[in-house]
Amino acid sequence: MNIVVCAKQVPDTTEVRLDPETGTLIREGVPSIMNPDDKAGLEAALQIKDEIPDTKISVVSMGPEQADDVLREALAMGADEAYLVTDRRFGGADTWATSSTLAATIKSILGDYDLIITGRQAIDGDTAQVGPQIAEHLGLPNVSYAEDIKVEGDHVIVKRQYEDSSDILKVPMPALITALGDMNEPRYMTPGGIHDAYQKEVKIITRDDIDIDDGNIGLKGSPTRVKQSFPKPLKEPGKVVEFEPQQSADFVIEKLKEKFII
Amino acid sequence: MSKEDYKGVMVFVQQVDGEITPVSFELLGKATELAKDLDTKVTAVVIGNDIQDLPPVLAEYGADRVLVIDDPAVKKYMTEPYVHVMHTVIEDYKPEIVLFGATAIGRDLAPRVSARCHTGLTADCTKLEIDENDKGLMMTRPAFGGNLMATILCPDHRPQMSTVRPGVMQKNERVPGRKAEVIAVDIPDLEDHVNMEIIDQIKNITDKMDIQDANVLVSGGRGMQSPENFKILEELADALGGTVSSSRAAVDAGWVEKDRQVGQTGKTVRPNLYIAVGISGAIQHLAGMEESDVIIAINKDESAPIFSVADYGIVGDGLKIVPLITEALKKEQAEKE
Numbered sequence: 001m002n003i004v005v006c007a008k009q010v011p012d013t014t015e016v017r018l019d020p021e022t023g024t025l026i027r028e029g030v031p032s033i034m035n036p037d038d039k040a041g042l043e044a045a046l047q048i049k050d051e052i053p054d055t056k057i058s059v060v061s062m063g064p065e066q067a068d069d070v071l072r073e074a075l076a077m078g079a080d081e082a083y084l085v086t087d088r089r090f091g092g093a094d095t096w097a098t099s100s101t102l103a104a105t106i107k108s109i110l111g112d113y114d115l116i117i118t119g120r121q122a123i124d125g126d127t128a129q130v131g132p133q134i135a136e137h138l139g140l141p142n143v144s145y146a147e148d149i150k151v152e153g154d155h156v157i158v159k160r161q162y163e164d165s166s167d168i169l170k171v172p173m174p175a176l177i178t179a180l181g182d183m184n185e186p187r188y189m190t191p192g193g194i195h196d197a198y199q200k201e202v203k204i205i206t207r208d209d210i211d212i213d214d215g216n217i218g219l220k221g222s223p224t225r226v227k228q229s230f231p232k233p234l235k236e237p238g239k240v241v242e243f244e245p246q247q248s249a250d251f252v253i254e255k256l257k258e259k260f261i262i
Numbered sequence: 263m264s265k266e267d268y269k270g271v272m273v274f275v276q277q278v279d280g281e282i283t284p285v286s287f288e289l290l291g292k293a294t295e296l297a298k299d300l301d302t303k304v305t306a307v308v309i310g311n312d313i314q315d316l317p318p319v320l321a322e323y324g325a326d327r328v329l330v331i332d333d334p335a336v337k338k339y340m341t342e343p344y345v346h347v348m349h350t351v352i353e354d355y356k357p358e359i360v361l362f363g364a365t366a367i368g369r370d371l372a373p374r375v376s377a378r379c380h381t382g383l384t385a386d387c388t389k390l391e392i393d394e395n396d397k398g399l400m401m402t403r404p405a406f407g408g409n410l411m412a413t414i415l416c417p418d419h420r421p422q423m424s425t426v427r428p429g430v431m432q433k434n435e436r437v438p439g440r441k442a443e444v445i446a447v448d449i450p451d452l453e454d455h456v457n458m459e460i461i462d463q464i465k466n467i468t469d470k471m472d473i474q475d476a477n478v479l480v481s482g483g484r485g486m487q488s489p490e491n492f493k494i495l496e497e498l499a500d501a502l503g504g505t506v507s508s509s510r511a512a513v514d515a516g517w518v519e520k521d522r523q524v525g526q527t528g529k530t531v532r533p534n535l536y537i538a539v540g541i542s543g544a545i546q547h548l549a550g551m552e553e554s555d556v557i558i559a560i561n562k563d564e565s566a567p568i569f570s571v572a573d574y575g576i577v578g579d580g581l582k583i584v585p586l587i588t589e590a591l592k593k594e595q596a597e598k599e
Binding site: 011013014016046094095096097099123124125126127128129130131132133135136137142143144145157161162163164165166167168169170171172175188220223224225226227228229230231232238239240241242243245246248249250251252253255256259261 | 338341342346351365366367370372373374376377378380381382383384385387400404405406407408410411412413414415416417418419457458459460461462463464465466478502519521526534535544545546549555556557558560564569570571572573574575576577578580582583586587589590591594
């Protein structure tokens with residue numbers, strides 16, 4: 001079977017620090033990584049390939065040229081093919097234009113697929129929109145928030161997480177699934193895999209390689225606009241004290257009374 | 263079709279097993295405010311089966327009109343039939359704004375609906391306002407893992423759509439007897455849109471209060487050192503009529519259940535009182551609790567970022583201090599009785 005995995009290169013937002021003076025982001029030195037949910041999606045695809053050896057995994061990433069790094073990592077983990085969707089004309093895309101572009105790429109270049117797996121969301125945007133929107137553009141059923149994915153014949157069995165429950169869903173393929181980061185522990189790259197990854201070709205896909213209307217790509221194809229972005233307003237600092245434990249407890253009781261909580 | 267033809271604020275009301283999800287009331291509260299600024303009305307859309315009890319409640323919480331789609335095919339949430347219903351009512355009623363809760367259902371449904379309507383969608387908003395000049399919706403959300411805020415517009419497409427973080431907007435005071443126009447919407451052949459099968463449902467059973475419903479949260483982090491030490495937090499929470507929550511570190515360590523987690527990847531809470539014990543206060547955690555009315559932080563490390571949002575910070579050992587607070591509280595309560 002053929003599986004397409006979408007993976008994004010993201011800044012590791014857990015490594016981002018704020019400048020305490022100005023409240024602005026310190027972007028320097030923040031490492032770029034494969035988005036964690038996407039990596040779990042790739043691992044889910046690799047586990048299917050472990051079960052069904054006659055499986056081809058194609059990884060697609062949209063972004064700048066440096067995103068080649070995450071595709072090499074995917075190849076080193078065991079993916080078969082890698083595609084980098086990169087073109088200045090795709091720049092400034094919101095989730096609508098991004099999903100249109102990825103859907104057109106999958107349709108134009110990777111037409112023969114059974115399953116598409118994306119991460120639930122990327123840690124730099126946290127929108128969780130691109131996966132379901134790709135499915136919409138391709139007219140596929142989708143399941144979001146997958147905790148487990150298993151292939152059974154021409155169906156896929158997905159455990160779908162909600163806040164206080166999970167559904168087990170039986171979905172006909174082709175379908176699109178979005179993976180939760182904690183569904184598995186992604187495997188490490190092997191030395192042989194890393195070597196092979198640099199022997200393989202990462203195919204470059206540009207605007208001219210895919211069949212899509214100019215009104216659906218880049219900034220022009222994006223219904224939303226960022227009006228402004230700003231650091232989180234800082235709260236006025238409160239009162240910080242250091243006492244003996246009993247005195248600390250009394251201080252808390254006093255403040256709870258002042259605030260009419262007790 | 264110009265954007266001026268779109269009028270009104272529409273709210274997707276999430277119900278599960280006949281019970282309305284709390285964020286839906288919060289959306290009705292925000293929608294009431296937006297509708298007032300736009301001089302228009304609030305329409306609630308509720309989808310399910312055997313849900314005739316729900317429209318009167320929605321009216322009392324601020325809906326002026328309720329569209330009811332009552333059909334066995336949509337008894338349980340499933341993406342495609344719900345997308346088809348929302349797309350159909352949006353085409354028919356042409357609202358200028360559509361709001362969804364940023365729940366595991368809303369965050370699955372809204373992206374496909376927005377794509378089908380060919381419009382923009384802004385995820386996980388924490389602030390919604392009407393621009394006084396052009397009457398557009400200004401949607402503000404945390405970005406970059408909660409490190410930045412971004413205000414997003416949808417200038418040329420309609421409706422303007424957003425998902426809204428639970429626990430952030432204020433619901434209206436319930437007005438008993440408030441009425442709404444209730445319309446039963448019939449969508450033909452809905453069962454044909456069912457494109458997958460639910461073969462099992464697993465409920466996570468918990469007898470604990472949802473942390474988003476609690477007025478008081480006593481929250482523990484890595485500094486609690488062990489799952490056993492959460493017991494002292496439970497005792498304090500009980501004495502204050504609240505419940506226990508936690509930071510991501512305590513969830514990742516396996517000390518507490520994921521549904522207790524406060525923060526960017528957990529839940530957003532705004533209780534009357536939030537007591538953080540042994541939580542350093544990563545930015546992702548602060549994003550989930552800094553709107554609490556009163557914040558008390560207890561931490562050994564005086565440079566812990568949690569102190570930057572705390573109204574009262576105590577540098578010290580929570581494991582020693584918390585039992586003393588509980589004891590003092592119990593003494594107070596005994597004296598009152």
